[in-house]
Amino acid sequence: MKKQQTGQSMDRVDGRLKVTGGAKYFADHHLPDLLYAALVCSPISNGTIKSINTTKVLRAPGVQDVVSHLNAPPVPGYKNSDPNAKDGLKIFKDNRIYSNGQPVAIVMANTMERAVYAASLVEVQYNQETHYTEMNANMGKAFQNNRMKDYTRGEADAWKKAPVTIDATYSLPLEVHNPMELAGIIAHWDTPDSLVVYAKTQGVKNVQDTIKRLFQLPEQNITVHSQFVGGGFGMALRVWPLEIATILAAKKVRKPVKLVITRDQMFTLVGYRPAAVQQLSLGATADGKLTGITHEAVAVTSPYEDFTEGIVAMSKFMYACPNVNTRYKLVPLNISTPIWMRGPGEATGAFALESAIDELSYKLNMDPLELRILNHADTDPEKNLPFSSKYLREAYQLGAEKIGWSNRKATPRSMQEDGMLVGYGMSSGTFGAFRGKATVSATLKADGTLILQSAAADIGPGTATAMVQIAADVTGIAPAKIKFMLGESAYPFAPQQGGSSTVSTLGSAVTDACKALQQKLTDLAINHVPAFKNAAPETITFEDGQLQRAGQSEKISYEAILQQQQLPEVNVVATSQSGEERKKYSMYSFSVHFTKVHVHPATGVVRIKHIVSVADAGTIVNAKTARSQMIGGVVGGIGMALTEEAVMDHRFGRFVNNNYADYHVPVNADTPPTDVYFINKKDPYINPMGSKGMGEIALIGFAAAVSNAVYHATGKRIRDLPITPDKVLDEKVYQLETKNKMNS
Amino acid sequence: MNQFSYVRPASLKAAIDAVAKDNTARFIAGGTNLLDLMKSGVVIPEKLVDINRLPLKDIQLNGNTLHIGALALNSELAAHELVTTHHPLLSQALLAGASQQLRNMATVGGNMMQRTRCTYFYDTTMPCNKRSPNSGCGAIGGINRMHAIFGSSESCIAVHPSDMCVALAALDATVLVSGPKGNRRIPFTDFHRLPGNTPQLDNNLAKGELITAVEIPANAYTKNVYYLKVRDRASYAFALVSVAAALDISNNVIRSARLAMGGVAHKPWRLYEAEKALAGKAPTEENFRDAANIALQSAKAYQHNRFKTGLSVNSIQTALLKAASV
C-alpha cells in the first residue's frame, strides 16, 4: 500500500514557481493598452472637498484622465443604500471626507512614472472640519453594536467578592497588516457591461459578488483572477474603495487600468487591527480556583462602519469559571474601517486574559502553568457542550517539557545569564474550528491525471498542496498526477480564505468530490468492465489509482476504464458542508506558547531567545507547511509583543510611521530558533480529515507569552503593547530628568 | 518623481561645475537617500549629476592616516582590512546601519549627506522648518519619541540618522572637500551643523562643493572600542540612541577616551566633557557612570523622548564597559 499522503512534509506544489519568479501576482500581469493609475488622497481628516483643479494634470504628458466624485461613472449599487446606514465608504459618491488618506481622485497615464507624478499635480481644496482620532479622548462616544451584546454567565462582577483578585487595564495599539505585496487591482471592461479584474484577494467569489452588487451585473459578466496573493492576513477579505475607484476609472476611459498603491497608503486604505483598551478582572479562591471573570473592551472603528470582532470571546469559555461577564463597545473616529487581522479580536483579547492569568499566578504564588491546568475547562462552559476534541493539557505538558519550564525559578528577576535578565513566559490561545460550504469540481482525464477546481485562495498557507495530499489519500492517485486549481471566479464556489477554515472547508469538499468520482468510476466498472460485472459497490477498493474487487486479483486502472469506454474524461461536482455535529459539539483549536527571553537591564532591550509553540489543531495534513503557518503566526506575535504600533499625530490625524522603516515589522534578527509541535490527533467530528484550523492560534496568545516572560525577567509588568525598550527601562533612570531641563 | 535630466561627468571638475552652476542640480552617488526623498516629494532636483564613476573609491594608508575615498561603499569599508585592523569602531558602526543591500549602495560621502528621518520632514503635508523654512516644527508638540535631546533649537529637534558618522566623529576624522573655489579640509565634528534658526542647513558645505574623501588619523583605539546601538527592533532600524566608545587603556588607566552619540542630536554628538572626565581614571563601572552622567548634563528632553536621557546614561556606561571588556 502506498504511504499515506496526509501528514507528510510534501514540498509545495507551487514552490518552483515561487522560487523562480514565475508566480504571477496581480501586478505582474500586463494587458495591451494598459494605463497606470495613482491615487490622490486627502490630507485632511474630516470635512468636504471644495474643489478639484485638474487643468495642469490633464496637460501633463501621457495623462489620460482624472476621475473623482465630480465625474465618476455612476455606481448603481450606491443608490439602493440607505443614506444613514453604516454600510461602508462609497468612493467618489460625494465630496465628504471621513478620514485622512481617503482617496479623492485617481489619475491615469500611459506610464507609471507619469501617473505617479501627475497625481501630485492635482489641486484639491477642502473645507476642513474638526476631526476626532484619539481613542482615549473620545471614550464618551463609545457605543454598543447590536452584534456584540453584553454576556453574563452566573453573576456579573463576581470577581469583586473573591479573596484574590486582579483588576488591570491592557491596551493594544493600532496594528497594520502590511503584507509584503502592495494592494491594488487591474480592471478591464472588455465590453461596456463585462469586467475582468486581476485582484489581490482572499476570495475571488467575494470580489465577484461585491462587483455584482455594486454594478448590478450578471455574475457571468465578472471575471476575477487571483492566482497568487502576496500575503493578506485579513486585509484582502473585502473589496476596498481603492479597487472600486480603479474599476470606475477603467470604465470611464474604456481601457485596462492598473493601480498599485504605495506603502504609506497601506496604512489608511486596506484596514488594520483596531486599537483596543481592555479591563480584565479576575477573582479566585486562595487555592487558585477562578470564581469570576469580567472582561470589558473598547475598540476603534470608522465613522461609516461598525467593525466588531471576537475580542471578548475567549474569556467566556477558556477557563472553568462559574461567573463570567463581558462587554464590548466601539468608539467611532475619523479613521478608515478596521478589518480582521490575523488571530483577529481573539488575539487582542488573549493578550489581556492570558496576561491577567499570569498576574494572578504570581499573586497566588502558584506556577502559571499549574494555575491554567487547575482551571482547565473540560467542557465548554459557554455553550454547555462537550468539545469535539481538546488536547490542551497534553499541549501544556509537551510545551513545558520542550522549553525546559522546570528550569524556571518562580521569583521574578531571579534568573540571569551572560549579563542578561532571563525570563520564561507562557500563554494559551484558542480559536473556533470552523467548516463552511464549498464546491469542488473533480475531473479525471484519460491519462490518469486528476484536476480539481474550486474558487479558493492561497495567501500563503499552501492550499493547493494540502488539497492534493487529501485527494491523493482518497483516490490513491499519486500527488504528482493531481492538480488543484484555485484563484479563478469561474471555478465552483469556495469561501474566502479566512478564519483558519480553508483545510476544513475545502478539504471536506475535495474529499466528497473524490468520493463522488470514485462512485462514478465504480458505476462505470460495474456496468462495463467484465471482471467487475455485478459487483457490489462496497466490495470495490481503490488503491494506487486502480480499482480492485475484494477477493479477486484483477485490477483495472482509472485511465483504463476511461480508455475502454472511450471517455476523454469523467467529471463530478460536489458540494460539502457541516451537518448536525456542530450542534452537538463545541469546536475549537488550541495552542500554547512558551518563550524564553533575555532583557538587557541597562537598555531595556528584549530579545526572545527560544520559542516553543504547540498546536492542538486536529490532524495535520502537511507537516512542513503547517510548521510554516505556526512560525509565521509566532513572528506576527513577536511584532505584536515587541515592535508594532501605528503612531498617529492626532493634531493632523495622520500616521507618522507609515512605512516599513518606522513601523517595525519583525526582521530575521528579531526571531529566535522556533520549535513547533503538533498534538496531531484527529478531531472525530469536525470533518472527514479530522483537521481543525491553525492560522489564527499560531498568533493568538503569543504576545502574552512574551509580556509574561518580560515580567518574569524584570519584575515589571507591561500592559501596554508593544514592549519597546523605553517601557522596559527601569524608572530609576528617569530620575535624571529632574536634573535636566524638561520641555513638553 | 518629477522628471529631471541626468548627466555623468567624466571628471571631478566637470561634476562640480555641473552642480555649482545649476541651482536645481544635485549630485547623486548611491542614491539610497536622495531617491527616497525624491519619491516622497521632499527634494525636487531638475538635474542629477552622477558621480559614481569618478575615481574616489580608494581606501589606503597615507603614512599613518587612513584615506577613504568618498565613493567607497559602506559595505566595502566595513569589511576592509585597514578598517577592521586600525579602526574597528568604524567597522562596527557601519555594520550597525541599514541592511547589507543598502550598505552595498551607500557611499561614505552619501552617508554623511543623508538627511534626517524626522517624519515631519518626510511628510510634505506637515509643517517642517528643515524642509520648508518658516513653516514651523511639527515635532515640537508632536510625536517626538525619536528626536533630539542635545543641541536642538526652537525651530528643529530632528536627529542625524547615521551610525557611520558617529564613529567618524569619535575618531577625529577630517572631511576633504572640492569645490568651485578649490579644496578644503573640514574637521568631521564641524561638518554637520546644529539647527539653530537655519535647520534647512544640515552641514557646512557650500553650493557645488563635493566630499572627496574622509581621513582618519592614526590612533590607539584599535582594541578597546564598542559601538552600541539601541533600537526598537534587532536590526534594520534607526537608533533610539547609539554610542561610539573608544578607550586607550594602559596599566588599568584610561590614557584617553573618545565618545560620541547618535540618535540624540542634529549632528553626531561628541561627548567632550565625559572624555575629559575619563582621562587618567581607572576603567571602572563607577567611573563610567560618572562620565555618562556628566555627558547628560546638557540634555533637554521633549514630551515623548524623556526616556532617552536615562537610556543614554545607561548606554554610555554599557558601551564603555564593553569597550573596556570589564
Add this chain to the structure above:
Amino acid sequence: MPQENDQQNHPQKKEKHEARRDFLKQSSAMMALALTPPLVMKAAQHDEAIAGIFEKMPVSMEINGKKVQVTVEPRVTLLDLLREQLDLTGTKKGCDHGQCGACTVHVNGHRINSCLTLAVMQEGKKITTIEGLANGEQLHPVQEAFIKHDGFQCGYCTPGQIMSAVACIREGHAGSPEEIREFMSGNICRCGAYDNIVHAIMDVKQGGKTV
C-alpha cells in the same frame, strides 16, 4: 551626495519656469504655517509639461546574461524598468523605499535594492534577477533549499530573499544562524518564514555546493 542647503540663497537668475517654481515653493511654505495640512496640495511642484522637455536616455546593460538596450526616462528606477518594461516581474516591489528587500537583485555581483537606483545609472553593469539564477531547468541550490525547507509562504518576498541569500553566502556572512539572521535582516518576510530561511541557507552552506 545631494547638496541643497542653499536653495533659498540663490533665487534669482535663470529662466521663467524656475522662478515660478521658487514662487510656488514659497507659497506652499506659507500655507503650512497654520499647523494644518496645506489646503492646496503639492502646488510646489512644477508643471510636468515643462519637465517634458527632458529627453529619454539610452542605456545598455547585461541582464541575466543578455545584452539589453533600452531608452528610458532618467526617473525610471531599475526595479520599474525590470518589471514594467522588460517583463521581469519576479523582482517585487514591497515598499519602493529600500525598507523591505523585496526588490533585491545583484548588480556586478553585489546585492542591492533595485528600487533605490536609477536604470540610467546601470550603464554597462551586469544584473542578475531571480529569473537568471537557475541554470536552465536546474534550480540554484538556494532555490532548491528554499523549497525543501519551505522558506516562504505567500512567496512575494521570496525572489528578494533568495537573491539576498545567495549573496549572503558568497559574501561569507552565512557562518552561523546568528550571522545569517543579521545579514538577512534587510529582507522582510511578513509571513514570518525566517526560521525556515535560516535553515535553508545553513543547509546550502553546509552542503558545500558552489553558489
